Amino acid sequence: MWRNYLTVGLRALTKNRVYAAINIVGLALGLAACVMILLYVRYETSYDEWMPGADQAFQLQTNYKATAQGGEEMHLQVSAIAAGRALLKDYPEPVEKLVWVRGFAPIVIQDGEAGQIKNLRMTDGNLFEILKVPFVRGSAATALPDTHSIALSESEAKKRFGNRDPIGQTLTIVDNTGNVDYKVTGVFRDWPKHSSFTADAVARFDLNTQFSDRPQALTSWNTQQGWNYVRLRSPDDAAFINSRMDAWKKRNIPDEVVGGQKTNAGDVQDYRLVNVRDVHLGQAQNAPVTPGNDHRTVITFGVIALLVLGIACVNFTNLTTARASQRAREVALRKVLGASRGQLIVQFLGESILVALVAMVIALAIIELVLPAFNAFLGSDIQLHYLGSGGVLLPLVGLVVLVGVIAGLYPAFYLARFEPAKILKANKSSADAQGSGRLRNVLVVAQFAVSIGLIICTAVIYSQTAYARTMDVGYRRDGLLQVGNLGYRGVDGRDQAVTEQIRRIPGVQAAARTQIAVDPDSNSITRVYFPGGTQSVDLGDYSIEPGFFEAMGMKVLAGRGFSEAQGRDDITTPEQSDPGRAAALQALAQRGANVVITLEAARRLGFHSPQEAIGKQFQADMLPSEYGLLPVTIVGVVTDARFRSVREPLQPIIYTMRRNGFETIAVRFSGDPSAIRGQVEKIWKRNIPQVPFQARFAEDIVREQYDREAARAQIFATFAMLAVVIGCLGLFGLAAFTAERRTKEIGIRKVLGARSRDIVQLLVWQFTRPVIIANLIAWPIAWWLMRDWLNKFDTRITLGPTPFVLAGLLALVIAIGTIAAHAIKVASANPIRALRYE
Structure with missing residues (x-):
């Protein structure tokens, strides 16, 4: 029986190659887009899950409340040194380990030559007992034994020492206390990209020595210069501590008298322990260790994945029900020969799953080709493994079955309900199968509503990003160069002389x-x-x-x-x-x-x-x-x-x-930017050779400020385009079938005097009407979503009618262009050919 079902299914596909190709290509594109986004969603929600003991590692975060005095609401990953010390003092039982971490890019002297470590983390304890990254040389337990030890990442050790053994080597770090020698005591694997924390090197220092020139930083609750990381004995202890934070603040944060008025930092501060796995998508994204994301963005892309796949499934349903009449006699004969309705449903569902399986194979080929570029675009490390830990083979098999059933369920029931007596009557043509086409119209409306909504969202995001990059910000971006690294000890007051020399550069x-x-x-x-x-x-x-x-x-x-x-x-x-x-x-x-x-x-x-x-x-x-x-x-x-x-x-x-x-x-x-930068660099190196030169143009900095929005707009644009393409594939198939089915009707209309233009208008209107209705559905939903998104910006564009009208017109033009060829071909055909058999 199953062999027969497979044979019949393959014959049905090869008999109608155009429609089979449209179904398979549409489903393949939808599946590829869906799987790609779901891989991205899984990647974003799996930050730090690779880390052993991640459920016990927490970050102490600071939240500032908005105040009547003009203080802004802020959510910070950083917290005061005093906050960490107070937490350890009051909760010695649940807090197993606490370290304070500071991040900066210091000058590092190696073999007499000065350079920089991009991401050096200075800590007052063994950070690796909390954030357990694997080691390739040494171990986490012995990596930072004293306050003059440093552990390097694998790539940093390779860059500095090549194939030599770095253990025991000395690096000199220039900080506010002077030149301090650190001995390399370990080499850890490069921090994975899906981590909320990253480091090229981790050095241990003494807090009291480091802040000897500014001791108030050790006791101030308003100075947040680094991160407090905590290891709890049990993950459940976090809820216990968080529930008592108000009382903890009152016990530990002292009152201050400023301007004759008693104030307390705790009145505007809230503290919370956040598990490291929740940091990346958490609320605190102000000055993060690594760029974070937010739950709403990830959920949005997950919804888009399902919508694009849904559009592909709609194509399958539409084309299968539209061509149901082509298989009406087959269904009737099977019923006459004894096939039950259940057997027919199983047969057609099997054919649907077969199409989904073929489409999935093509989709995986597309993903394998596109994934490297996708990773490069996002700066991510998304991987596609079929077997083993994190393997996707079983989920993909489940997705194939699910898509096959969802796409083929209605067509299967629709085909199985045909009555043999009506189909096999001598005067009954197989082309006259029943069906009003209302469901197909509803599904086409849904397809284009999604497509139009995505186009509108893309246009709004692009417009906001372009506005942010070009708006009047109170200073001139063009012709502005920013020279950094003045805060290093090696500058030694020579920055004033450098500035005076820069002023004398022509231009x-x-x-x-x-x-x-x-x-x-x-x-x-x-x-x-x-x-x-x-x-x-x-x-x-x-x-x-x-x-x-x-x-x-x-x-x-x-x-x-x-x-x-x-x-x-x-x-x-x-x-x-x-x-x-x-x-x-x-x-x-x-x-x-x-x-x-x-x-x-x-x-x-x-x-x-x-x-x-x-x-x-x-x-x-x-x-x-x-x-x-x-x-x-x-x-x-x-x-x-x-x-x-x-x-x-x-x-x-x-x-x-x-x-x-x-x-x-x-x-x-004014003048050539690269020439000016080159001359500034010469002055810097002549005066401060031991400090690396760092300079960036303001226009580049502003462009990078909105890279996240730009990337989001491009992803929206890509999937909006996919949605439109998949929708148009379905529309193309429906238009071709409708033109074929109405050949006799069109022939009669032409014999009765209808012009070709009238016929084209008739067919075009049939398929553009759902697009117009789709606009009426998509516009209010897109307006609500984009208004909510724009409200996140302090300054934003006005959400006017332009993107809505343009998106609607674009969808209408694409729909007309898709069906126009069929309409013109049918309208210009000789009616004698259509009526000859009568």
């Missing part, structure tokens, strides 16, 4: 050092008070030097910028170790300082215009607590500058003038 219009630049990796906030008042406002606090506004291309709206001729503008104080620092701070607190604020800061402070703010005075929490608040006077108001992504709220900023403590040089230039 350089301005250059200035700054604590903030495009896409900063740190955030500094200060609280300001009006005299006699207790109400405070939170503002961003960054130091710059004269010429910064000119270098950034920012406009002074009222007052003036900073000037070296104005002594009160400068708030520079000696370094922490300088014996004159205390006297300088005391003098600064008594005389006060001049500041420049942004337009948004002026608005937050209650001024109705930039001019109204000039000359106004208030107090700022810019000094160590023992010196009180700093009296400041507003001397200028400048345009708002959106240094960060439009995903984040615009930060109101108060600028101060200093001569030290900078991280970046902003260079405004």
Whole structure:
């Protein structure tokens, strides 16, 4: 029996090659898209699952609440050193191990030559006892035995030592305490790409020594410079600790008196232990260890996978039911010869599964070809294994059966219900099988509704990304070069001389050092008070030097910028170790300082215009607590500058003038960018040869800020195109069959005087009407989805009718183009051929 079913199924496929090809190609594309996205979804949801003991490894995260004073809501993966120490103190039983980790790219001296390790992690304990990456030399237990030991990744060890044994070798790291020698004690495998943590090297250091020049960082709850990683004895302990966080904050976070008002950092902070497997898709994506994602995006792509596959299944159902009349006599004869309805259903379901199996083989071939490019595009390491751990063979077999049943279930019941007596009547043609075609119309509407919705989403995402990259951000992106690495000890104050030399390069219009630049990796906030008042406002606090506004291309709206001729503008104080620092701070607190604020800061402070703010005075929490608040006077108001992504709220900023403590040089230039960069690099290497040169153009930085949105738009575009192609394949098959089925009708119409144009309009209208209805369904759904997505951005495009109308017209044009060839061919045929047999 099964052999007979297989033979009949293969004959049915070979007899109708065009329709079989449309079914198989459509299903293959749908299956390929579905499997690719499901592989991506599995990859995104499997972060850190490779790690032994991942269920016991947690990250202590900090959440900032929005405040009436203007403080923004923030979700941070980092947390204060004090928070980790307090957690270990209060929960010694459930907390088995806790380490604090700091990440940066320091200068590393090897054999007398300076270089950099891109991702060096400094930790105060053995991190590998919590994050258990495999070792190729040494072991996790012995990798970091003391505070002068370092473990390298396999690729970093290969890059630095080649085929030599790195164990016992010495690397010198230049940090704020000077040049410190570290001995290589282990080599670990490169961190897998699907990890929320990554490192090229991990070094152990002593916290008290590292922060000897700024001891307040060890006790401050408002300083988050690194990550607290925790290993719990039981995964269930996390829920226990998290449920008691409010009481824990009250016990440990001390009150502070600022501006005569008692404050507590715990009022705006919440803490939570998050399992490392949940970090990648978690809420905290501000300054992550590695770029994260979010659950909604992953779920969205999973839904798209099912929709694209559903469109392919709809094609199969449509074409099979449309051509049911071609097999009506076969069904009737089988019933006459004794076949039951159940046997016929099994036969047709078997044929459907056979088509799905052939389509899956083609889909897997497509995936094997496309997967390397897909990985390169996403920067991922998605792998397709058929057997073993993570093998997909059994799920794929299940998917074949599921798709075959879903796509063939209705056609099987539809075909099996034919009545032999009606089909085999002498005057009954097999082409006159019953069926109104309503289901087919509904399914075509659903197909194009999905396609139109995806096109709209693609257009909106592209428009928002292009808007974010080109919008007026308050500074000029073009002609702006950012030179980094000023914060390293090896610079030793020579950055001022470098800046002055850069200013003399032909084509350089301005250059200035700054604590903030495009896409900063740190955030500094200060609280300001009006005299006699207790109400405070939170503002961003960054130091710059004269010429910064000119270098950034920012406009002074009222007052003036900073000037070296104005002594009160400068708030520079000696370094922490300088014996004159205390006297300088005391003098600064008594005389006060001049500041420049942004337009948004002026608005937050209650001024109705930039001019109204000039000359106004208030107090700022810019000094160590023992010196009180700093009296400041507003001397200028400048345009708002959106240094960060439009995903984040615009930060109101108060600028101060200093001569030290900078991280970046902003260079405004005209002319050949590469030539300017080359000359800047020569100056850097001539003055600071021991510190690697790092410079990037602002336009490149901004482009990278929105790479995630751009990638998402391209993925949407790809699957929107696939959905349209699959839908058009089905439409092509339906149009061909309908044209064939209505040949006699069209012949009669032409004999009665219908023109070819009338016939074309008749057929085109039959298939464009569902597309028009699909627009009415897709538009409100796409509008709701895209409105919700756009609300994540602080500044966004207006969701107007243009993408909806364009998507609808595009789908209509594609549909008309798909069926026009059939319509014209049938309309121009000689009616005598259609009516000859009558």
